[in-house]
Amino acid sequence: MNDTFLKACRGEKTDYTPIWIMRQAGRYLPEYQKVRGNVTFLELCKTPELCVEVTLQPIDILNVDAAILFSDILIPLEAMGAKLEFHEGRGPVFPDPIKNQADLDKLIVPDPAEHLGFVMETIRLLRKELNVPLIGFSGAPFTNATYLIEGGSSKVFWETKKMMYTAPELFHGMMQKITDCTILYLKAQAEAGAQALQIFDSWAGVLAPCDFKTFALPYVQEIIRELRKATDIPLIYFANNGSTLLELSESSGADVLGLDWRINIGDAAKRVGKVALQGNLDPFSLLLPKDKLKKRIGNILDDAKDTNGHIFNLGHGIHQFTPPEQAIAAVEFVHELSGR
Amino acid sequence: MNDTFLKACRGEKTDYTPIWIMRQAGRYLPEYQKVRGNVTFLELCKTPELCVEVTLQPIDILNVDAAILFSDILIPLEAMGAKLEFHEGRGPVFPDPIKNQADLDKLIVPDPAEHLGFVMETIRLLRKELNVPLIGFSGAPFTNATYLIEGGSSKVFWETKKMMYTAPELFHGMMQKITDCTILYLKAQAEAGAQALQIFDSWAGVLAPCDFKTFALPYVQEIIRELRKATDIPLIYFANNGSTLLELSESSGADVLGLDWRINIGDAAKRVGKVALQGNLDPFSLLLPKDKLKKRIGNILDDAKDTNGHIFNLGHGIHQFTPPEQAIAAVEFVHELSGR
Numbered sequence: 001m002n003d004t005f006l007k008a009c010r011g012e013k014t015d016y017t018p019i020w021i022m023r024q025a026g027r028y029l030p031e032y033q034k035v036r037g038n039v040t041f042l043e044l045c046k047t048p049e050l051c052v053e054v055t056l057q058p059i060d061i062l063n064v065d066a067a068i069l070f071s072d073i074l075i076p077l078e079a080m081g082a083k084l085e086f087h088e089g090r091g092p093v094f095p096d097p098i099k100n101q102a103d104l105d106k107l108i109v110p111d112p113a114e115h116l117g118f119v120m121e122t123i124r125l126l127r128k129e130l131n132v133p134l135i136g137f138s139g140a141p142f143t144n145a146t147y148l149i150e151g152g153s154s155k156v157f158w159e160t161k162k163m164m165y166t167a168p169e170l171f172h173g174m175m176q177k178i179t180d181c182t183i184l185y186l187k188a189q190a191e192a193g194a195q196a197l198q199i200f201d202s203w204a205g206v207l208a209p210c211d212f213k214t215f216a217l218p219y220v221q222e223i224i225r226e227l228r229k230a231t232d233i234p235l236i237y238f239a240n241n242g243s244t245l246l247e248l249s250e251s252s253g254a255d256v257l258g259l260d261w262r263i264n265i266g267d268a269a270k271r272v273g274k275v276a277l278q279g280n281l282d283p284f285s286l287l288l289p290k291d292k293l294k295k296r297i298g299n300i301l302d303d304a305k306d307t308n309g310h311i312f313n314l315g316h317g318i319h320q321f322t323p324p325e326q327a328i329a330a331v332e333f334v335h336e337l338s339g340r
Numbered sequence: 341m342n343d344t345f346l347k348a349c350r351g352e353k354t355d356y357t358p359i360w361i362m363r364q365a366g367r368y369l370p371e372y373q374k375v376r377g378n379v380t381f382l383e384l385c386k387t388p389e390l391c392v393e394v395t396l397q398p399i400d401i402l403n404v405d406a407a408i409l410f411s412d413i414l415i416p417l418e419a420m421g422a423k424l425e426f427h428e429g430r431g432p433v434f435p436d437p438i439k440n441q442a443d444l445d446k447l448i449v450p451d452p453a454e455h456l457g458f459v460m461e462t463i464r465l466l467r468k469e470l471n472v473p474l475i476g477f478s479g480a481p482f483t484n485a486t487y488l489i490e491g492g493s494s495k496v497f498w499e500t501k502k503m504m505y506t507a508p509e510l511f512h513g514m515m516q517k518i519t520d521c522t523i524l525y526l527k528a529q530a531e532a533g534a535q536a537l538q539i540f541d542s543w544a545g546v547l548a549p550c551d552f553k554t555f556a557l558p559y560v561q562e563i564i565r566e567l568r569k570a571t572d573i574p575l576i577y578f579a580n581n582g583s584t585l586l587e588l589s590e591s592s593g594a595d596v597l598g599l600d601w602r603i604n605i606g607d608a609a610k611r612v613g614k615v616a617l618q619g620n621l622d623p624f625s626l627l628l629p630k631d632k633l634k635k636r637i638g639n640i641l642d643d644a645k646d647t648n649g650h651i652f653n654l655g656h657g658i659h660q661f662t663p664p665e666q667a668i669a670a671v672e673f674v675h676e677l678s679g680r
Contacts, residue, residue, distance in 0.1 A: 156624075156659070158624065158659060161625070162624070162627055165624065165627040165628045166627055166629070205602065206602075208601045208622045208655075209603070209604050210639070211622070211625075241602075243583050243584045243602075244583045244602050244604070244607070261548045262545065262546075262547075262549070262581075263549070263584045264549050264550075264584070267584070282501070282551070284497075284501040284502070285501070285548070285551075287501065287502055287505040287506055288506075289506070296550075315548075319496070319498060321498065
């Protein structure tokens with residue numbers, strides 16, 4: 001097996017810089033669109049054979065050094081009992097947002113084997129097929145809480161912050177319940193065969209550092225502390241738009257920190273200690289002409305030369321209108337320029 | 341006149357920390373809603389007497405130390421010839437977005453006296469009424485360009501970056517034209533009586549530092565260079581979500597840098613040289629109970645003690661659902677805690 005990705009996560013020396021791409025199994029691929037055309041998004045997420053198929057697609061097409069389980073961060077929230085709908089072109093909707101303790105009390109901490117068995121089955125099937133490491137994942141508690149409170153995506157997170165600031169006990173209670181669920185869910189993924197785990201904190205970047213420290217970080221720390229007792233696979237924490245949260249993020253205990261594209265990766269490396277860094281090409285810069293794309297990738301590789309392990313990635317999920325040949329070229333450039 | 345704000349902008353010693361609030365003349369105030377109820381948003385922006393009325397409202401209600409001209413950053417774009425519509429609850433729309441050179445060629449660089457006289461008239465009228473300094477403003481070229489290219493607000497700025505990356509000459513041409521317009525517009529505001537000028541770069545934070553340096557910053561630098569030849573009033577540059585752009589932003593030449601709430605103001609102060617800093621309370625934390633709000637404001641004042649001038653503000657515009665009494669309390673706390 002190609003274990004370059006796992007070595008980089010652990011800060012070990014590698015022959016070249018490994019790369020995978022956030023949302024590499026996704027809408028920009030015609031092969032994905034074909035599978036997706038026959039089922040709803042939730043049906044896709046709950047059908048292991050189809051999840052396996054779309055997870056494998058980019059491995060061959062892009063030649064990336066890791067696979068990531070096809071799923072969605074909101075899947076375990078549905079298993080907690082929150083009604084979840086996906087409307088085409090509108091994003092996820094929770095029609096019954098959590099407003100008070102009674103709403104929160106209705107949510108359960110699900111047994112992953114019972115309520116999320118399709119995810120574990122996908123992982124077991126994938127491990128038989130893959131010759132690169134498989135990454136499992138979940139949303140971070142803060143990010144998942146925003147969906148439950150806002151009732152879906154949000155631009156400004158008014159309801160979330162309103163609860164944080166005016167009903168902090170309710171907010172912390174919700175965070176703890178999501179955390180309990182996430183620990184069980186990620187442990188089960190590791191037991192099923194996931195070889196690394198990424199915690200996506202897509203919305204952490206809307207928090208002031210003092211609020212991140214109080215309301216979000218302790219729960220990520222608890223998840224990582226509990227996972228450490230059960231497994232020694234690499235743990236990745238990605239606080240999107242979290243440039244000012246970098247030192248705090250390091251205190252999460254993760255082996256790897258993900259970076260969005262807003263920060264120079266060399267500047268980030270100077271601010272952290274022993275963690276590896278993952279990132280951080282602006283996904284939209286995949287539109288650059290190939291010579292300029294290659295130069296930009298070279299700059300990131302140069303800037304990352306003093307990191308304690310570098311996994312190349314985009315700074316955010318690949319955009320649905322990205323030409324696949326540009327993503328293929330990016331992977332080739334990373335490999336070529338880093339000596340593969 | 342209360343010139344505490346102007347002194348702080350220049351890094352001079354002040355008796356207390358001055359405060360104003362971004363979007364202080366706005367929808368959270370019932371007094372504003374009353375005026376706005378009788379006219380469309382664009383009619384309001386183009387009627388000097390009404391602009392004067394809503395600009396003055398928060399000065400008495402909040403007891404802030406500066407006034408900011410009521411207008412919108414998109415107003416000069418309409419004067420350039422771009423069709424602009426405001427739809428209730430949907431934000432601004434440019435129905436004919438700029439896609440190519442021919443579209444760009446249709447835009448003019450307007451004479452402010454001829455096409456934006458209502459703004460200058462508002463400024464002249466306000467100066468007769470105010471006993472605190474009056475801030476004029478414009479959008480920064482990058483931010484204004486995004487509206488023209490996307491046709492309105494955007495979540496991900498795909499079209500903007502697509503133009504940057506695949507048609508850089510067209511993009512730079514548009515930036516230059518907006519810059520030429522902005523220089524004339526801000527010079528005219530200073531001539532009409534504005535006592536400080538703020539450049540709002542609301543979307544600069546979506547750019548990687550290398551792109552900010554290439555595609556956005558040079559135009560801000562040009563504006564500030566040209567304004568310096570005409571006036572010595574303080575110039576404020578606010579790159580929203582721009583924590584990683586702080587050192588580059590300082591090279592804009594501005595006297596004051598605005599900060600959003602994502603960065604600790606003490607950390608920011610350590611990274612810049614002689615500029616004053618403006619900010620940076622999370623606007624939503626105005627929802628905190630008064631004792632906690634006071635404590636948070638005290639923390640920001642403490643963290644800002646080594647700045648070379650501090651103007652207290654929110655890290656973003658005040659939210660429309662904020663109770664006015666909370667904003668009033670925040671102003672009182674800033675004044676009380678800083679020794680007024």
